[in-house]
Amino acid sequence: MKSIADLRKSYERAELDESASNANPLQQFDQWLTEAIQAEVPEPNAMTLATVGSDLRPSTRVVLIKGFDARGIVWYTNYESRKGRELAGNPFAALQFHWVELERVVRIEGVVERVSAEESDAYFHSRPMDSRIGAWASPQSEVISGRGVLVANAAKYAAQFLLQPPRPPHWGGYRLKPDNWQFWQGRKSRLHDRLRYSEQADGGWLRERLAP
Incomplete structure (x- = not known):
């Protein structure tokens, strides 16, 4: 090498x-x-x-x-x-x-x-829907127990906001x-x-x- x-x-x-x-x-x-x-x-x-x-x-x-x-x-x-x-x-x-x-x-x-x-x-x-939901789903820089936290958060906010997630x-x-x-x-x-x-x-x- x-x-x-x-x-x-x-x-x-x-x-x-x-x-x-x-x-x-x-x-x-x-x-x-x-x-x-x-x-x-x-x-x-x-x-x-x-x-x-x-x-x-x-x-x-x-x-x-x-x-x-x-x-x-x-x-x-x-x-x-x-x-x-x-x-x-x-x-x-x-x-x-x-x-x-x-x-x-x-x-x-x-x-x-x-x-x-x-x-x-x-x-x-102007962002794609997944990115808008992701802004809600990720507590950026915070410690989380696993990827499942992000997936669960994304599902929760997608159900809450449907097609109209606010900033x-x-x-x-x-x-x-x-x-x-x-x-x-x-x-x-x-x-x-x-x-x-x-x-x-x-x-x-x-x-x-x-x-x-």
């Missing part, structure tokens, strides 16, 4: 130059996400979300981006989950996209807030408003391209190259 210390890959697919990148990080992100979707990479909308609890221990999990605009990056989850509890105590978080096939990483940092109830309602009712009060969206972006493009000889965009007091963005 090959040692993991000996695993190597040469990154040679593309480059990221200041003159060719967008001056606005949101537009640069839009371009890269579009290219990831068009390239049909596995789950291009998957992103790692990092939060920090009151014990100062960080935790990560994978969530799915469900929207983005000038206001920020949006995803949906259970407000009573570990991430929800940690965001309630510390609203700062980080996101990371890793599109392996394109040799690209996007890192985003900022402050998080809940989206409006109207936005959460609209997205919830649970403990479920909805979050929006991260970025103040720092990083775009990483793999390059040959580990001399990767890495651009950072930092939000300025006037609302503009400072673009800088970082050593990889």
Whole structure:
């Protein structure tokens, strides 16, 4: 068996130059996400979300981006989950996209807030029925005795709500408003391209190259 210390890959697919990148990080992100979707990479909308609890221990999990605009990056989850509890105590978080096939990483940092109830309602009712019932059935991050708990909960709520499950009060969206972006493009000889965009007091963005 090959040692993991000996695993190597040469990154040679593309480059990221200041003159060719967008001056606005949101537009640069839009371009890269579009290219990831068009390239049909596995789950291009998957992103790692990092939060920090009151014990100062960080935790990560994978969530799915469900929207983005000038206001920020949006995803949906259970407000009573570990991430929800940690965001309630510390609203700062980080996101990371890793599109392996394109040799690209996007890192985003900022402050998080809940989206409006109207936005959460609209997205919830666009979900498949099984997913809507699942939001009721799963006490996310809580200890359960077995999978049977989830199955029983799903059956109970399906019978209770029939075809009209409302959005649970403990479920909805979050929006991260970025103040720092990083775009990483793999390059040959580990001399990767890495651009950072930092939000300025006037609302503009400072673009800088970082050593990889």
